[in-house]
Amino acid sequence: MRCNMAMALAAATLLGGCGFSSGYSTSPPAPCPRISILADGADLTRYRPGAVHDLGSMTFDARLIGFQARCDYNRGRTGVVVSVAGIFDVERGPAGGGQRSTNVPWFIIVTDAGDGQVIDRQDFTTPVAFEGNASRVRVQSRPVALNFPAEERLVENHNIRLSFQVTREELDANRRRGPR
Numbered sequence: 671m672r673c674n675m676a677m678a679l680a681a682a683t684l685l686g687g688c689g690f691s692s693g694y695s696t697s698p699p700a701p702c703p704r705i706s707i708l709a710d711g712a713d714l715t716r717y718r719p720g721a722v723h724d725l726g727s728m729t730f731d732a733r734l735i736g737f738q739a740r741c742d743y744n745r746g747r748t749g750v751v752v753s754v755a756g757i758f759d760v761e762r763g764p765a766g767g768g769q770r771s772t773n774v775p776w777f778i779i780v781t782d783a784g785d786g787q788v789i790d791r792q793d794f795t796t797p798v799a800f801e802g803n804a805s806r807v808r809v810q811s812r813p814v815a816l817n818f819p820a821e822e823r824l825v826e827n828h829n830i831r832l833s834f835q836v837t838r839e840e841l842d843a844n845r846r847r848g849p850r
Contacts, residue, residue, distance in 0.1 A: 700750045702741035703780070703818070703828035707734050711833025713844050714774060718765045723843075728763030730798075732774050735759050737832055738810065743820065750818045750825050754778060756811040756832050760798045771799045775835035778814055783827040790816070793835060 714732045721727035736757040744751055758774055766772065773795045780790040796811040818825045836844065 700741040700743045701825040702739070702750075703752060703825055703830050705737065705739050705752075705754060705830040706832070707737070708831050708833040709849050710841055710844050711836055712849065713847070714834040714836055714840065715763075715843070716772075717763075721765070725764060727765045729766035729769065730760055730763050730772050730774075732758050732760040732798075732834065734776065734832060734834055735808075738813070739830075741825075744817075747820055749820050752816045752818065752825075752830065753813045754816065754830060754832070755813045756794075756796065757808065758796065758798070758811070759806065759808050762800050762805045769800070771797060773797050776811070777833055777835055778816070779831045779833070780816060781829045781831065783829065785829060789828065 712734045714734075715723075716729045716731075717723050717727045718729060734756055738753075738755045738757065740753045742751050742753075743749070756776055758776075760772070760774060762769060762772075775793065775795050777791060777793045779788060781788055792814065794811060794814065796809060798807060798809050800807055816830065818828065834840075
């Protein structure tokens with residue numbers, strides 16, 4: 671029994687001095703703005719030019735289904751880098767039968783906390799490839815880096831919104847149809 675007690679004390683002493691680290695930082699995490707998807711711009715359906723807008727003339731139908739986001743301090747902790755990537759489900763339509771690829775246009779907009787002032791807007795195009803006989807694919811955009819000053823309230827008092835770049839006609843159709 672004394673041997674076991676001595677072994678336990680020796681092990682505790684060794685482990686206590688080895689600088690064991692869980693790998694987690696003890697400093698608070700970087701603040702993040704509110705990030706969301708604009709409901710009216712979460713769907714994008716494209717048709718053959720000049721055709722009646724029905725299933726037979728649809729080239730692709732896409733949905734902005736989510737995003738990956740990460741907020742980190744920069745090296746000097748003088749700013750916060752917010753990295754955002756959109757996630758899209760894209761389906762090739764009957765009129766897009768021969769197409770093996772398409773591009774989905776989308777944007778990120780940064781606003782103040784009340785959405786009253788647009789601070790930044792960036793437009794993007796994400797390429798989509800339909801491999802083999804696949805008619806549906808899920809793709810994630812390349813990450814977009816947005817920089818904010820490190821003052822916590824400044825970062826958290828912003829909104830980041832993601833949306834497809836839709837025409838007025840497509841926006842009206844999305845509003846008539848409602849969220850899917």
